[in-house]
Amino acid sequence: MTARGEIWIPTADELRSAADRIAGHIHETPLLTSQTVDTELGCRVSLKSEHLQKAGAFKARGAHNAVFSLSDDDASNGVLTHSSGNHGAALALAARSRGIPAHIVMPANAPQVKKAAVFGYGAEVTECQPTLEARETTVDSLQRSTRGYVVHAYDDRDVICGQSSVGLEIVDQLVHDPPDAVVVPVGGGGLLAGVATALSHLLPNCVVYGAEPTGADDAKRSFDRGLLIPQTAPDTIADGLLTSLGTLTFPLIQRSVEDILLVDDRQIVEAMQLLYTRTKQVVEPSGAVSVAAISAHRHLFEQAHVVAVLSGGNVDLAELPW
Amino acid sequence: MTARGEIWIPTADELRSAADRIAGHIHETPLLTSQTVDTELGCRVSLKSEHLQKAGAFKARGAHNAVFSLSDDDASNGVLTHSSGNHGAALALAARSRGIPAHIVMPANAPQVKKAAVFGYGAEVTECQPTLEARETTVDSLQRSTRGYVVHAYDDRDVICGQSSVGLEIVDQLVHDPPDAVVVPVGGGGLLAGVATALSHLLPNCVVYGAEPTGADDAKRSFDRGLLIPQTAPDTIADGLLTSLGTLTFPLIQRSVEDILLVDDRQIVEAMQLLYTRTKQVVEPSGAVSVAAISAHRHLFEQAHVVAVLSGGNVDLAELPW
Numbered sequence: 041m042t043a044r045g046e047i048w049i050p051t052a053d054e055l056r057s058a059a060d061r062i063a064g065h066i067h068e069t070p071l072l073t074s075q076t077v078d079t080e081l082g083c084r085v086s087l088k089s090e091h092l093q094k095a096g097a098f099k100a101r102g103a104h105n106a107v108f109s110l111s112d113d114d115a116s117n118g119v120l121t122h123s124s125g126n127h128g129a130a131l132a133l134a135a136r137s138r139g140i141p142a143h144i145v146m147p148a149n150a151p152q153v154k155k156a157a158v159f160g161y162g163a164e165v166t167e168c169q170p171t172l173e174a175r176e177t178t179v180d181s182l183q184r185s186t187r188g189y190v191v192h193a194y195d196d197r198d199v200i201c202g203q204s205s206v207g208l209e210i211v212d213q214l215v216h217d218p219p220d221a222v223v224v225p226v227g228g229g230g231l232l233a234g235v236a237t238a239l240s241h242l243l244p245n246c247v248v249y250g251a252e253p254t255g256a257d258d259a260k261r262s263f264d265r266g267l268l269i270p271q272t273a274p275d276t277i278a279d280g281l282l283t284s285l286g287t288l289t290f291p292l293i294q295r296s297v298e299d300i301l302l303v304d305d306r307q308i309v310e311a312m313q314l315l316y317t318r319t320k321q322v323v324e325p326s327g328a329v330s331v332a333a334i335s336a337h338r339h340l341f342e343q344a345h346v347v348a349v350l351s352g353g354n355v356d357l358a359e360l361p362w
Numbered sequence: 363m364t365a366r367g368e369i370w371i372p373t374a375d376e377l378r379s380a381a382d383r384i385a386g387h388i389h390e391t392p393l394l395t396s397q398t399v400d401t402e403l404g405c406r407v408s409l410k411s412e413h414l415q416k417a418g419a420f421k422a423r424g425a426h427n428a429v430f431s432l433s434d435d436d437a438s439n440g441v442l443t444h445s446s447g448n449h450g451a452a453l454a455l456a457a458r459s460r461g462i463p464a465h466i467v468m469p470a471n472a473p474q475v476k477k478a479a480v481f482g483y484g485a486e487v488t489e490c491q492p493t494l495e496a497r498e499t500t501v502d503s504l505q506r507s508t509r510g511y512v513v514h515a516y517d518d519r520d521v522i523c524g525q526s527s528v529g530l531e532i533v534d535q536l537v538h539d540p541p542d543a544v545v546v547p548v549g550g551g552g553l554l555a556g557v558a559t560a561l562s563h564l565l566p567n568c569v570v571y572g573a574e575p576t577g578a579d580d581a582k583r584s585f586d587r588g589l590l591i592p593q594t595a596p597d598t599i600a601d602g603l604l605t606s607l608g609t610l611t612f613p614l615i616q617r618s619v620e621d622i623l624l625v626d627d628r629q630i631v632e633a634m635q636l637l638y639t640r641t642k643q644v645v646e647p648s649g650a651v652s653v654a655a656i657s658a659h660r661h662l663f664e665q666a667h668v669v670a671v672l673s674g675g676n677v678d679l680a681e682l683p684w
Contacts, residue, residue, distance in 0.1 A: 360679070
């Protein structure tokens, strides 16, 4: 609980509890390295590989923490959310792990491959018009009929604590070689807020940057003005980063993030190509934004040891951007 | 040395010496696993990830063993070979590791990306007409002018011993969970001969299969007839597997391989897609032939623990086969 006007800051113990809660259900993802990538970027890069996470993205962490934090009573009617992408699949997987129902509201124009993933984890899919209003209305209506528990994609304490386990793993995996900086893609900010808070507790000298597309730069504008500015009309190939920061994630980002680094779509595609050709890793546009930011802002990282979080790898092979 | 009529079979000690010789120069590649892939293939698969090897393919192993087996005197004039693909880049890298020159003869129609890789490792590139005769004539002529040492891509004892380190690593990495079978792509047969020989020494109950495209099936035809039949007019997207078996590799394959499993190009593409979407790994067509063979011949592997060797990941992103 926090008093009125105070921001919520999860403690190191709360973050460790979340990590322990989900440990048996998610992968501890590897840190990959490549001499060619280091030469290309002018610094020493460790790639935190959440594209190798279950369901192909870090979202599995927050979803599992939210689902396994529920009391048996709250869990009994299942969980629901709206999602056009990775959060829906992650919540479906987490619900299956606990053996409870999941209802995922998806816009009718969501890619078939994403719908198939959600179906594949055994969730019910309800289609709606592709507007935020229609998505929220449909979730509300489903919530009333199912009496299930709604899990927001990022503006949820349990989700943020779950995502922070990426930061705890980085600290543990690099205990003998701590990084100077960590770069994290930012959409709604759950991953960035979680990782930055974890590092503020455990490795306070490590600088944390967000990485964001110029075509969806609400986090940069909000950060610079000190005021939550919603995203309108985003335009970027990084389709996981279209959302606005939330009321829980923004204060944590203000507290523990050094800056938000912008990259354009051309730089994102070049980063994807570097990762494909040099590390043989399939990373989605949103997941490659961290590497793009290191490349585009390399003066910040000269000779440093930098962790780039590759946040996901769910990309439609028929629509690769080259 | 072997007496006339005897086949050459490297001993376990010879293979271990080769592995020790190259250990500081190559990666011990990981064994990747995926529950979704296991479900899809109906067996438990460990993916031996040579696409993550230096220069993007297992060829770095044999090339390093050949280069570091040379006396200082033999090495002083450098090494040369002809190659349109991974062997040329691997030999260029190995020569750079030892600090000696490399001359790589490449057909004029080799992909620009492959030429760039060889250049990138500091080798001299000599272009020739795209025929085997022109390639061999050009190497002969270069050998006379440079007095360098010619390293054949696969029909060379040091190269075969180097490739066998893939097999030693599999045995070491799975010492507490030994595989029932190992499936290895076969072109010239250096990798298959090396791995099969290593396993015959160290894990004789493990069955080794070759995996080959129907459009370049000289290994299958040679194996079935007990007679070395050269490949003519190969036609497959697996461009690393177009070559014929050699006089050193064929007898080792006859001795220690259970069978050669054929797959068509459609099955190869499906295997690549499975690896891209489910494991987020970029594998070239030749490298995915092992997984295609497990899928196409799944009755051989039901419920077994199978290692699929992913032999390389050098694929032109502009020419993905979908």
